[in-house]
Amino acid sequence: VSQSRYRWTDSGKTSFLCSELSYMAQQLVDEETIIWFGNEENVGRIKLRMYSALLNEPMDRIINNKDKALQFFDERGGNRIKFVGQCTDIKTIRKICFEYLPKLIVIDSGDKVSFRGDDKYNGPERLGQLYWRYRQIVDEFGLIGLTVGQADASAQGKKWLEMDQLDNSKTGKPKEMDFIIGLGRTLDGEEDGIRYINIPKNKLVGRNGKHSIKFNPITGRFSDL
Numbered sequence: 001v002s003q004s005r006y007r008w009t010d011s012g013k014t015s016f017l018c019s020e021l022s023y024m025a026q027q028l029v030d031e032e033t034i035i036w037f038g039n040e041e042n043v044g045r046i047k048l049r050m051y052s053a054l055l056n057e058p059m060d061r062i063i064n065n066k067d068k069a070l071q072f073f074d075e076r077g078g079n080r081i082k083f084v085g086q087c088t089d090i091k092t093i094r095k096i097c098f099e100y101l102p103k104l105i106v107i108d109s110g111d112k113v114s115f116r117g118d119d120k121y122n123g124p125e126r127l128g129q130l131y132w133r134y135r136q137i138v139d140e141f142g143l144i145g146l147t148v149g150q151a152d153a154s155a156q157g158k159k160w161l162e163m164d165q166l167d168n169s170k171t172g173k174p175k176e177m178d179f180i181i182g183l184g185r186t187l188d189g190e191e192d193g194i195r196y197i198n199i200p201k202n203k204l205v206g207r208n209g210k211h212s213i214k215f216n217p218i219t220g221r222f223s224d225l
């Protein structure tokens with residue numbers, strides 16, 4: 001298996017979450033879990049990304065050392081991350097949260113989940129209603145909710161993404177979020193391994209900021225420059 005087959009070469013939204021969850025999983029205690037709800041990319045492929053990020057190894061090495069990779073993955077908390085594929089409605093998300101009471105959930109992609117009666121709303125209004133429902137789930141089960149979403153066309157090739165560049169969102173979607181992370185990249189080949197984090201909204205600690213970070217497209221892990 002060649003490494004080039006497993007290069008994560010887009011801006012890295014999903015890879016960024018895998019990279020960060022590789023640290024979060026190691027902080028869980030007792031029976032705490034993380035649930036990844038996927039409706040866009042095959043969750044089997046996302047799990048491969050998680051192995052690579054958590055072990056900080058290229059995928060071909062993991063495949064060639066499956067037994068050790070599985071052992072180290074479990075020892076570092078990887079088995080606490082559960083993956084649910086083809087999750088396209090909010091009723092399913094709530095049902096699984098009720099059953100497993102996770103510490104944290106990821107919804108990838110957040111905008112592509114449906115709810116009863118959503119056909120009554122236009123694009124931005126529907127997203128506002130959808131993310132309000134996410135907030136209700138977070139509050140009901142006392143968990144942390146992370147969603148993944150696209151930026152609009154104006155973000156192409158931009159370093160620092162702003163809140164108004166969330167795709168099809170206007171104000172309905174952002175107002176339901178406690179914090180927003182924009183992940184940007186330039187189209188300059190010399191900076192292909194650099195990503196740019198902007199935090200345009202942060203109600204958790206009240207601090208915003210801009211940070212340049214390094215992205216390893218072979219392992220999918222992010223690190224400080």
